[in-house]
Amino acid sequence: MRHPFIVLLAVISGSGSAGAAELSNLDSGLPNTLDDAFALRPGRIELQGSARYDRLRGGKDAVRLLPRVQVGIVDGLQADISLPYTTGSGRQADPTDPVAGILYNLNRERGWLPALAVSADYTRTVGSGRRSAETGLTAIATKTITPSVDRRVHLNLSWLRALNPNEDERRDRYRVLVGYSQLVAPNLVAVADYLREKQGVRERDANIMEAGLRY
Numbered sequence: 001m002r003h004p005f006i007v008l009l010a011v012i013s014g015s016g017s018a019g020a021a022e023l024s025n026l027d028s029g030l031p032n033t034l035d036d037a038f039a040l041r042p043g044r045i046e047l048q049g050s051a052r053y054d055r056l057r058g059g060k061d062a063v064r065l066l067p068r069v070q071v072g073i074v075d076g077l078q079a080d081i082s083l084p085y086t087t088g089s090g091r092q093a094d095p096t097d098p099v100a101g102i103l104y105n106l107n108r109e110r111g112w113l114p115a116l117a118v119s120a121d122y123t124r125t126v127g128s129g130r131r132s133a134e135t136g137l138t139a140i141a142t143k144t145i146t147p148s149v150d151r152r153v154h155l156n157l158s159w160l161r162a163l164n165p166n167e168d169e170r171r172d173r174y175r176v177l178v179g180y181s182q183l184v185a186p187n188l189v190a191v192a193d194y195l196r197e198k199q200g201v202r203e204r205d206a207n208i209m210e211a212g213l214r215y
Helices: none
Strands: 009-012 045-055 061-074 078-080 085-088 101-103 115-121 132-146 151-162 170-185 187-198 206-214
Touching: none
Parallel strands: 009 206
Antiparallel strands: 009 045, 045 061, 061 078, 061 085, 078 101, 101 115, 115 132, 132 151, 151 170, 170 187, 187 206
């Protein structure tokens, strides 16, 4: 099991100041694995980045840097490109694994109906230690409990498929996240979630608790 430390995230908006960024609009990896069902506003461009430290079992560790460009295309549709880089002593350390993805918001919240969205992404590892390219399809639900502080609960259900798996890689695997987020200061959101996923190599399923701050 991984034991993630708290992560600090800086978000810079291309269409305004950092404080004007859509802070409560969560994105996978920034800082937690959790995503929400909201898309960036049309015409908005954001440059995002995070640095994450994971303490792994066996005394190993990993540091993950994640720069990302995100664009609002039309109402409810956004696209993004990420270039994550992981280094450290753990097996997760890889040269880079660029990701291209889209997210489409299916509806707005109404009464007890949560906001729903679907996202799709494509990951291709580059360099030594290369793994199979992988596609991901995720169903996302987000429900706002207290609008004044963006107190929300989230559910992510993902299906991941390796296109050309190695002998020790699984072709298909899943990921389930249940999470919570809340604005705790004008420029600060706290995020916590529980993640269960089938790992890419043939090991036991991973159970991970994450907590992070988005600034």
